[in-house]
Amino acid sequence: MNPLTPDLQHWLDLAGIAVFAISGALLAVRKNFDVFGMAVLAFATGLGGGLFRDLVIGAVPPAAFTDMGYFLTPLVVTVLVIFLHPQVERINRAVLVFDAAGLGFFCVVGTIKAHEYGLGTVAAASLGLATAAGGGVLRDVLANEVPALLRWDREIYAVPAIVGASSVALLLRYDALNNVTMTVSVLVPFVLRLLALRYNWRAPRAWHRRSAATEDGAGAA
Template sequence: MLQDLFTPSVLHSLDLAGIFVFAISGALLAVRRNFDVFGMAVLAEVTALGGGLFRDLVIGAVPPAAFTDLGYFLMPLVATVLVFFLHPVVERTQAAVNVFDAAGLGLFCVAGTTKAYEYGLGLTQSAVLGLATAVGGGVLRDVLANEAPSLLRWDRDLYAVPAIVGSTLVVLFIRFEMLNPFTSALAALAAFLLRLLALRYRWRAPRAWNRRSTAVERPDEQKATA
């Protein structure tokens, strides 16, 4: 299983790294929305921990890891402090943040799917919960910021699709008894690379066939916040 891929300390470090970059995206959105430091901390915490918290509550892994490991709670606060003082610099390094965000997406969709299956969910349900683990925090972030979730917007580069691909690969490997450290890493890598390609080539999901809407992307919406 996924836990066999890394030692516990390395896996924990990767979790914290993913939490950190997700928290940065939440804090940056708070800056763009002109929130105060408390609002920044709230969005950072929700973005970083929301998906995993939802997963743990659904599968009955209580108390959730977010409430048993102090590092999970403190890391978003560290990201908030960083963005509070250095947000112009962080904005300029958005490309690097996106790379780490994509890595977190790949790791979390695989970890979420695997953990859900280990707690007794079926294959389809495990894949759905893996997707929720990866993207749930971003949805909560956008809702709290009074924005249409980036996950649902046509003018955002693919985000859910890479997570779906990663989660689907995991359940296929489980179904054919092929899940091992190598295939787990392969699923995470697939989600990671697909997200990076979507960012590079501006890949987006298709809209309704023969739609009549004249909605266009506004100039201030061209920069993805996911």
């Protein structure tokens, strides 16, 4: 049950990949990586989550290797950031908004695709989360940083994706997924992420935590 037409889903996929690739390329600029390093982080961020999902569900070869649009999008983003990164940095808030939109879309589409390959409710929702957040985790690992997904001093990212993916998985479970409910499932994580950025919402840490870890996040729960 996928209300999206193949063409619409394809273009939305490319838009999401482009936004995620921008965040990867910009991190490479901040880390003073060379052109190859920028491309690697752009590809990892834009395609990492979808690649992981497709390999787990057995959708091989993954779409990233069968559709040139998927491959060329991070490459084009890398070239743009190489020459225009000061301008891209200046619109970073806008990039965060589009990143939130990509988060909402990818967690929903990832869940639907996992369900289409026969996974149950919990497994499909888990792969929806992996689709949305996996690229960011891979980006941070390659850049030798603690993944933002695991850091308590960053605004919540996984929680909105979990909400979106879980809602779609339940809608699929009860045959209630349609254009309206899917749109709501995309909008909810999108709005939650924007609110988290606006009000600095963070996930709670361990109760009565006695760790002396600093706010840099090293060793934080």
